[in-house]
Amino acid sequence: KKQMSEFYLITNELKEALKNHELVLFYQPKIDIITNRVYGAEGLIRWNHPKRGLLTPFHFIPYAEKSNLITQIDRYVLKQAFFTLQKWENIDYLKDLNLAINISANEFRQRDFVLNLKNLLEEYKIDPSKLEIEITDTLSMQDIGYTVTVLEEVKSLGFKIALDDFGTGYSSLNYLKKLPFDTLKIDQSFVRDLENDNDDLTITKMIVQIAKVLNKTPVAEGVENEVILKIVRDLGCELVQGYYFAKPLPVFEFQKLLR
Numbered sequence: 640k641k642q643m644s645e646f647y648l649i650t651n652e653l654k655e656a657l658k659n660h661e662l663v664l665f666y667q668p669k670i671d672i673i674t675n676r677v678y679g680a681e682g683l684i685r686w687n688h689p690k691r692g693l694l695t696p697f698h699f700i701p702y703a704e705k706s707n708l709i710t711q712i713d714r715y716v717l718k719q720a721f722f723t724l725q726k727w728e729n730i731d732y733l734k735d736l737n738l739a740i741n742i743s744a745n746e747f748r749q750r751d752f753v754l755n756l757k758n759l760l761e762e763y764k765i766d767p768s769k770l771e772i773e774i775t776d777t778l779s780m781q782d783i784g785y786t787v788t789v790l791e792e793v794k795s796l797g798f799k800i801a802l803d804d805f806g807t808g809y810s811s812l813n814y815l816k817k818l819p820f821d822t823l824k825i826d827q828s829f830v831r832d833l834e835n836d837n838d839d840l841t842i843t844k845m846i847v848q849i850a851k852v853l854n855k856t857p858v859a860e861g862v863e864n865e866v867i868l869k870i871v872r873d874l875g876c877e878l879v880q881g882y883y884f885a886k887p888l889p890v891f892e893f894q895k896l897l898r
């Protein structure tokens with residue numbers, strides 16, 4: 640009973656939050672460690688809750704996924720991403736940045752998912768190759784044929800696709816072969832302990848190699864210190880994300896950092 644009332648409370652508050660613009664995107668830099676430049680950012684949602692303060696996705700995304708609110712959140716995030724990229728294209732030190740956002744399985748399966756992307760592209764006229772859509776392989780599991788078709792449409796519009804949290808869930812080598820994606824994000828759970836755990840080291844090394852053989856860009860996330868940074872660099876990973884460089888930041892702080 641307690642769980643049910645919590646669910647109703649949070650989903651009701653979330654509906655209000657969507658109306659009142661309490662949901663905001665934070666931006667975490669993605670670093671190219673060959674050139675030592677910021678390559679782009681990942682947009683990560685936060686809820687500026689009127690009573691509870693700033694909430695991370697852990698506190699509300701699971702509820703949103705159980706209701707159908709997640710698709711509204713994802714649409715909001717998508718629109719925000721187009722808006723941001725359009726703004727960045729006019730600012731000298733931001734104009735080359737790539738922006739990645741997370742899309743849930745529910746949103747991906749909406750019949751008008753691709754149509755919505757097309758409409759946004761017409762409205763905002765950004766360079767689509769700067770927008771990367773991150774999906775998880777849990778999503779691709781469900782209906783591989785449909786997933787491939789949608790991803791191909793998304794790619795033909797010019798957008799980039801990343802396979803997120805690789806190595807957890809249902810990660811299948813068969814999907815690696817079939818899915819048309821550009822970036823392979825190595826799950827944090829392997830990266831976090833690279834300095835102490837030999838198995839994690841071996842697994843990460845393999846994932847980087849698989850990505851390279853398949854012509855995909857490996858990205859290591861969860862890089863928290865210099866030791867881990869050195870290890871992923873030695874393994875041949877060129878793009879990294881993690882607290883060592885920066886946490887997800889409000890847009891103004893992110894832009895200030897870039898400046």
Ligand code: C2E
Nearest residue numbers: 683684695696716741742743861862863880881882883887
């Ligand atoms: P994710 O897509 O795997 O995002 C990476 C998470 O790792 C983020 O957590 C980020 O803040 C955190 N992180 C980055 N660097 C480090 C590090 O060095 N150390 C540690 N310990 N953590 C690091 P966050 O922002 O709490 O997001 C959690 C998850 O919520 C995301 O995982 C993603 O699955 C989901 N999410 C976030 N934003 C959205 C969104 O707009 N839409 C949807 N559908 N899901 C989202």
Ligand code: CA
Nearest residue numbers: 681741773803
């Ligand atoms: Ca992600």
Ligand code: CA
Nearest residue numbers: 803804824860
């Ligand atoms: Ca991830």
